[in-house]
Amino acid sequence: MTSWRGLAVCETLSPEEAQYFFGDSDDGLPTHQQHERARLYCYTCPVQVECLRWCVETDIQYGVWGGLTESQRKRYLMPAIRKEGLSDEVLSEVIWRVGSRIFKRLEESDFRPPHLGASETAEAQPLDLPTHKSLATTSA
Numbered sequence: 220m221t222s223w224r225g226l227a228v229c230e231t232l233s234p235e236e237a238q239y240f241f242g243d244s245d246d247g248l249p250t251h252q253q254h255e256r257a258r259l260y261c262y263t264c265p266v267q268v269e270c271l272r273w274c275v276e277t278d279i280q281y282g283v284w285g286g287l288t289e290s291q292r293k294r295y296l297m298p299a300i301r302k303e304g305l306s307d308e309v310l311s312e313v314i315w316r317v318g319s320r321i322f323k324r325l326e327e328s329d330f331r332p333p334h335l336g337a338s339e340t341a342e343a344q345p346l347d348l349p350t351h352k353s354l355a356t357t358s359a
């Protein structure tokens with residue numbers, strides 16, 4: 220097992236919640252809403268950059284990885300990698316750029332992945348995770 224997987228938020232989810240990452244849930248949500256729910260998990264995950272790097276290096280085409288859908292990886296990530304190479308800085312910059320809608324949703328909603336606990340405040344927790352601190356530093 221790759222070491223970062225031990226910290227992956229999606230490893231803590233139920234099989235039903237995990238289906239959101241592939242748009243396979245049968246709970247009636249359209250695919251784009253399932254993907255958004257998956258991305259909310261990703262954007263509170265401490266190994267988002269490592270996950271996205273693994274997705275690129277292993278050429279995974281399907282599903283949400285590192286907070287990006289397949290189409291977002293094709294549209295935003297792959298051109299950036301072709302232009303600047305594959306590095307944590309490039310991955311972080313794209314994650315930050317593509318995540319603006321998700322950051323807003325996290326701030327406005329009381330949605331909390333199970334690993335953050337129900338008592339945490341909407342404003343403090345997501346942006347206080349190590350991944351997001353490093354992303355904020357990178358984008359400054």
Ligand code: SF4
Pocket residue numbers: 227228229230260261262264265266267268270271283284285286
């Ligand atoms: S970034 Fe998303 S897909 Fe990757 S390990 Fe974290 S929760 Fe799972």
